[in-house]
Amino acid sequence: MNNLIDGKAIAEQIRQTIAADVSALKAQGTTPGLAVVLVGEDPASRVYVSMKEKACAQAGIFSDEHKLSESTSEAELLQLIDQLNQDSRIDGILVQLPLPKQIDESKVLEAISPKKDVDGFHPYNVGRLATGNPLFRPCTPYGVMKMLEHTGVDLKGKEVVVVGRSNIVGKPVALMCLAEHATVTICHSRTQDLPGHVARGDVVIAAVGQPEMIKGDWIKPGAVVIDVGVNRVGEKKLVGDVEFAAAKERAGAITPVPGGVGPMTITMLLYNTVESAKRRVAGK
Ligand SMILES: Nc1nc2c(c(=O)[nH]1)N[C@@H](CN(C=O)c1ccc(C(=O)N[C@@H](CCC(=O)O)C(=O)O)cc1)CN2
Numbered sequence: 016m017n018n019l020i021d022g023k024a025i026a027e028q029i030r031q032t033i034a035a036d037v038s039a040l041k042a043q044g045t046t047p048g049l050a051v052v053l054v055g056e057d058p059a060s061r062v063y064v065s066m067k068e069k070a071c072a073q074a075g076i077f078s079d080e081h082k083l084s085e086s087t088s089e090a091e092l093l094q095l096i097d098q099l100n101q102d103s104r105i106d107g108i109l110v111q112l113p114l115p116k117q118i119d120e121s122k123v124l125e126a127i128s129p130k131k132d133v134d135g136f137h138p139y140n141v142g143r144l145a146t147g148n149p150l151f152r153p154c155t156p157y158g159v160m161k162m163l164e165h166t167g168v169d170l171k172g173k174e175v176v177v178v179g180r181s182n183i184v185g186k187p188v189a190l191m192c193l194a195e196h197a198t199v200t201i202c203h204s205r206t207q208d209l210p211g212h213v214a215r216g217d218v219v220i221a222a223v224g225q226p227e228m229i230k231g232d233w234i235k236p237g238a239v240v241i242d243v244g245v246n247r248v249g250e251k252k253l254v255g256d257v258e259f260a261a262a263k264e265r266a267g268a269i270t271p272v273p274g275g276v277g278p279m280t281i282t283m284l285l286y287n288t289v290e291s292a293k294r295r296v297a298g299k
Pocket residue numbers: 062063066109110111112113134154155245253272273274275276277278279280281
């Protein structure tokens with residue numbers, strides 16, 4: 016049964032539109048610019064940042080890379096952000112998370128101009144999303160919504176069960192599903208009867224960061240399963256938060272890991288950067 020949702024293919028389709036938008040902006044004399052800031056040596060973060068740089072190059076977006084040492088102080092990072100906020104070549108600023116422990120993440124995210132906050136993590140953008148008037152939507156949840164749209168899933172009146180309540184994925188994806196008129200349940204580590212909640216989901220969105228924690232036999236037959244987890248098991252293997260092989264037998268449609276939500280995250284970052292550049296051109 017081919018019930019796989021191919022994130023790579025959907026991402027590629029959207030990236031072609033983005034590249035066309037970039038060409039049109041360049042023809043008007045504007046090159047979209049993204050500043051990518053990495054602090055420290057976290058191996059996964061280094062991989063994600065180099066993927067972002069490569070994706071920018073392929074789309075024709077100017078990427079301004081800042082790789083800072085593990086011992087960078089909060090004041091130094093805030094000073095760089097201030098400089099990037101004022102740099103007219105830069106439409107988007109991305110600070111790769113997590114940050115080293117001497118740096119207060121909230122202070123850093125709040126220092127980014129909301130107009131350049133292509134990650135959508137600034138409280139201003141969180142508030143705009145919560146009040147139904149988004150400026151920038153966080154990339155992973157936005158990617159999840161685009162995948163559902165491309166798969167033809169209409170969320171109106173559906174039971175959506177989100178497992179995970181992070182600021183990066185769980186909470187924003189729940190708000191986005193609510194905006195599409197779904198009935199949304201957010202589950203977390205203290206939820207009682209998690210299997211019972213998951214079993215009610217017409218759509219299950221897993222974002223807990225625990226390898227294969229959501230068992231295949233919890234899934235309602237025919238449900239759509241979106242697995243946001245990217246968990247490294249052993250040296251090379253990547254698995255999601257859902258027990259994939261068993262869940263695939265019951266799901267109507269399911270995302271793989273890798274090749275599911277992951278490629279959409281970077282695609283939506285490019286998308287947000289280009290939207291920001293369009294606003295710059297329009298003087299907004
Ligand atoms: N400032 C941010 N930091 C982090 C974010 C974010 O959106 N903004 N999200 C994650 C990591 N992340 C992007 O930064 C990210 C995670 C996964 C992928 C991806 O394409 N995964 C592939 C597998 C890649 C691999 O081999 O490791 C897949 O799932 O197919 C892209 C981006 C935390 N930090």
